[in-house]
Amino acid sequence: MSESALSIKNLKKTYASGTEALRGVSLEIPAGDFFALLGPNGAGKTTIIGVVTGLVNKTAGSVEVFGHDIEREAETARTYIGVVPQEINFNPFEKCIDVVVNQGGYYGIPRSVAIPYAEQLLKDLGIADKRNQTGWSLSGGMKRRLLIARALIHKPRFLILDEPTAGVDVELRREMWTYLKTLTSKGVTILLTTHYLEEAEQLCKHVAIIHKGAIVASGTMQDILALHDEDTAQKRGYRGGKLEEVFLQLTSEK
Amino acid sequence: MSPQQKLTSFYTIVRKDVVRIFRIWPQTFLPSIITSVLYFLVFGKVLGGRIGEIGGHPYITFVVPGLVMLAVVTNSFSNVATTFFQAKFFARNIDEILVSPTPPWVIISGYVAGGMVRGITIGLLVIIVAAFFSPLPLTHPFIVLLFLILSSLIFSLAGLVNGIYAKSFDGITIVPTFVLTPLVYLGGVFYSAQALPPLWQKFTFADPIFYLVDGFRAGFMGFSDISLGVSLSVLGLLTAILIALNWYLIRTGLGLRQ
Numbered sequence: 232m233s234e235s236a237l238s239i240k241n242l243k244k245t246y247a248s249g250t251e252a253l254r255g256v257s258l259e260i261p262a263g264d265f266f267a268l269l270g271p272n273g274a275g276k277t278t279i280i281g282v283v284t285g286l287v288n289k290t291a292g293s294v295e296v297f298g299h300d301i302e303r304e305a306e307t308a309r310t311y312i313g314v315v316p317q318e319i320n321f322n323p324f325e326k327c328i329d330v331v332v333n334q335g336g337y338y339g340i341p342r343s344v345a346i347p348y349a350e351q352l353l354k355d356l357g358i359a360d361k362r363n364q365t366g367w368s369l370s371g372g373m374k375r376r377l378l379i380a381r382a383l384i385h386k387p388r389f390l391i392l393d394e395p396t397a398g399v400d401v402e403l404r405r406e407m408w409t410y411l412k413t414l415t416s417k418g419v420t421i422l423l424t425t426h427y428l429e430e431a432e433q434l435c436k437h438v439a440i441i442h443k444g445a446i447v448a449s450g451t452m453q454d455i456l457a458l459h460d461e462d463t464a465q466k467r468g469y470r471g472g473k474l475e476e477v478f479l480q481l482t483s484e485k
Numbered sequence: 486m487s488p489q490q491k492l493t494s495f496y497t498i499v500r501k502d503v504v505r506i507f508r509i510w511p512q513t514f515l516p517s518i519i520t521s522v523l524y525f526l527v528f529g530k531v532l533g534g535r536i537g538e539i540g541g542h543p544y545i546t547f548v549v550p551g552l553v554m555l556a557v558v559t560n561s562f563s564n565v566a567t568t569f570f571q572a573k574f575f576a577r578n579i580d581e582i583l584v585s586p587t588p589p590w591v592i593i594s595g596y597v598a599g600g601m602v603r604g605i606t607i608g609l610l611v612i613i614v615a616a617f618f619s620p621l622p623l624t625h626p627f628i629v630l631l632f633l634i635l636s637s638l639i640f641s642l643a644g645l646v647n648g649i650y651a652k653s654f655d656g657i658t659i660v661p662t663f664v665l666t667p668l669v670y671l672g673g674v675f676y677s678a679q680a681l682p683p684l685w686q687k688f689t690f691a692d693p694i695f696y697l698v699d700g701f702r703a704g705f706m707g708f709s710d711i712s713l714g715v716s717l718s719v720l721g722l723l724t725a726i727l728i729a730l731n732w733y734l735i736r737t738g739l740g741l742r743q
Contacts, residue, residue, distance in 0.1 A: 246743060284584045287743045306486055306586040314584055320577040329501075336497025337585035339490020381581075 234262040234297065236311075236389045236420035237283065242292035244278050244444075252278040254444040255292070260437070262297070262388075265412075265421045267431035267452075269474075270441035271482050276424045277317060279441075280393050284314045296389060310338065313387030315378045317394045317424075323367035327353060330366055331380050338385035345384060352380040355410065372403045379407070389420045396427060408434060432456075432474040442482045486586050494587040498595025499602070502568060506603050513564070513603060514610060517556040521611045524552050525618040539677055540708050545619040550702040551674030553611045554636055558669060558694060559661065561604030561637040562644035565596050566657045569648030573741065583742070589735035593645065593728070600641030601634070608633050621705060628704035628713070635720050636697045640665075642727035649731070650740045673698045678710040693723050 237260040244253040253275045260266045270276050281287030283294055285305060294301045299308040321330045328349055335345030353359045356376040361369060366377060375395055382390060392411070396404045408430065415421055425431055431438060432452065439449035448455055458477050486494070506513045529545035536544040572579040582592055615621060623629065651657045672694030678686055689695050696716040703709035709716070734740060 281743065285742070286580060286583055288738055306588060309584060309586040310486075312584065316580065318577065320580050322572070322576050322578045333497055333501055334581055334585070336500075337494050337582050337587050339486050339493045339586070341493050 235295070236260045236262045236264065236297060237422065238293075238295040238298075239279070239283075240293045242279070242282060242294060243290045244275075244282060244287065245290045252444050253282075253290075253292075256441070256444070256446055258439055258446065258449070260420060260422060262420055263415065263418055264437055265415050265435045266423065267435035267438040268422060268424045268441060269428065269431060269438060269478060270424075274441045274482070275444040276441060277393055278444075280314065280316075280391055280422075280424070284312060284391065285309060310385070311388045312391060313382035313385065313389070314391045315375075315382045315393060315395050317397065319366075319374050319378065321366050321374075321377065321381065324365055326363050326365055327358065327369070327377055327380075328362045330377060331384050334381045335384040340385060349380065349384055352383055353377075356380050357406065372399045375399055376403075376407070379410075383414075387419070389422070390414065391422045393424050394426065395423070396425060396430070404430070428475040428478055429472045432472055438474075440478060440481050447481045448477075486588070490586075491588065491591050494585070495591050495595050495598070498582070498587075498592065499598045502564075502596070502599030503602050505568075506564070506599070506606075513560070514607060517560055517607050518610055518614055521552055521556060521614055524548070525615060529618045540706060542622070542706055543619065546621065546706070547677075547702070548675055549612075549615045549619055549621060550705050551672075551698045553608050553615065553633075554672075554694065554698045554701055555669050555674055556611045557604045557608040557633065557636045558640045558697070559665065560607045561600045561640040562647070562665060563661060564603045565600035565641045565644035566648040566651070566660070567644075568599065569596055569645055570651050570654075570657045573648070574651075574654070579741070583738075589732055592735055593642075593731045596645050596648075597638065597641040600644055601637040604637030604641065605633055608637070622707070623705060624707035625704045629701065630704075632697060632701035632704060635724070636701070639693070639697070639720060639724055639727065642724065642731060645731050646727065646734065649734045652740070668692050668694045671695075673710065693719065696720055 237258065239256055239258040242253050242256040245251045256275065256279060268276050268279065278287055282289045283296065283301060285301060296308040296311050301308045331349035331352060332342055332345045335349065336342065350359065350362065353362055356379060358373050358376050361373060366374065369377060379395065396407060399407070411421060412434065423431065423435065435452055437450065438452055438455050440447050448458060455477055456473050458480065459473050460480055525545065528548050533544040538544065539547040647657055647660050671689060672692045673689060678689045678695065681689060696719045699709045699711055700713055700716040703713060
């Protein structure tokens with residue numbers, strides 16, 4: 232049996248407001264996978280990511296990252312994870328290089344080691360010339376790339392991308408996917424959430440669809456695409472990609 | 486994380502804050518120095534001569550330790566409360582540390598050390614400025630240093646509790662305005678507790694800042710209202726309570742995690 236990068240069992244989360252965000256989610260992501268977690272807004276994707284990264288306290292269930300429980304072995308589990316959040320969350324007054332190097336520091340990487348690697352990451356992501364500019368002066372797409380560089384500074388084995396291409400233009404999105412595919416070829420496991428389903432369809436080996444806090448379908452991309460119902464799709468009128476139509480079959484309220 | 490990696494993480498938190506503190510010195514150091522100069526002018530040149538001596542020292546010499554404490558306490562507190570709250574509330578960049586393997590006690594130590602650097606630096610600057618206005622006997626330098634460190638430690642820890650727990654910008658302005666300032670002014674900065682009626686003495690003895698001011702003053706002037714052993718015990722207990730409270734808040738994520 233192959234190693235799991237992420238193993239979630241019966242995960243539940245009820246917020247203080249009473250909102251039941253996750254209702255017993257179970258998920259396995261094999262090491263080295265490019266995995267898509269899809270769902271409409273408010274389905275529970277970001278809550279899952281929050282629990283895995285330690286920003287949201289779970290109500291019940293268990294989560295392991297490369298076999299390490301995120302609560303009992305939090306320090307070890309977190310060394311494996313790099314996260315690119317949905318919202319821009321770096322200090323806008325810090326220089327780009329400092330945003331990345333300081334993040335390395337929080338993982339115990341000395342500046343003498345972090346600085347050359349951070350420079351390499353900024354170069355790989357096409358923002359090397361912004362090295363000494365503050366974060367707030369960057370365009371939306373550059374901010375997203377800075378978030379990716381920050382997430383990679385400690386060479387994580389498991390990269391979580393929460394809608395990383397929201398608001399990013401087509402050309403830049405393609406560049407980002409090309410870069411991320413090189414990471415998976417080096418063995419990095421990627422968990423992606425996105426509303427651009429055609430991208431998920433092209434990039435990901437496995438997919439799970441979450442709706443109202445529960446997984447409604449999961450499997451290989453072929454398994455999910457096999458759920459496609461041509462009649463239902465035709466009745467909708469507008470035709471999208473195959474994954475998009477399956478997604479609507481499973482999650483549409485109309 | 487290995488001890489070396491934890492040290493690197495601690496250094497990163499402290500370095501980031503200290504670079505900021507010194508980069509924006511007109512905001513972090515200058516206001517307290519100007520305020521202190523004004524106090525020294527008023528108490529030294531205008532009022533001091535009319536009040537007379539306390540314990541054989543001019544009134545301005547008596548108030549200097551209290552005014553140094555005033556600067557140390559308010560700067561240590563506000564530095565940590567504001568820095569942490571801004572990272573939590575505005576850019577949400579506190580997540581950078583929370584997703585990392587940095588353990589809670591390193592996060593606490595890092596933020597508190599930043600506040601202590603600012604508090605102690607301000608304290609030393611105000612002492613230097615005070616020397617231009619008043620003779621400053623340095624009877625017990627070790628006690629001066631000990632209380633300078635203790636005051637910045639305690640109020641950095643208190644500022645961190647405030648920064649973690651505050652849910653809005655009001656939450657970090659209310660405490661300094663309505664709690665910290667009255668405590669400082671009623672903590673014996675401008676008077677000796679022995680000059681107070683018994684009831685007001687009890688109120689003063691319930692104020693933790695009194696023990697800081699009294700001990701710090703003893704370091705300069707060689708006399709105190711209360712024994713140093715009592716002061717150190719009260720302050721030690723307060724430090725332990727604040728460390729435990731911070732650890733609990735960061736560990737459980739109360740006010741930080743959803």
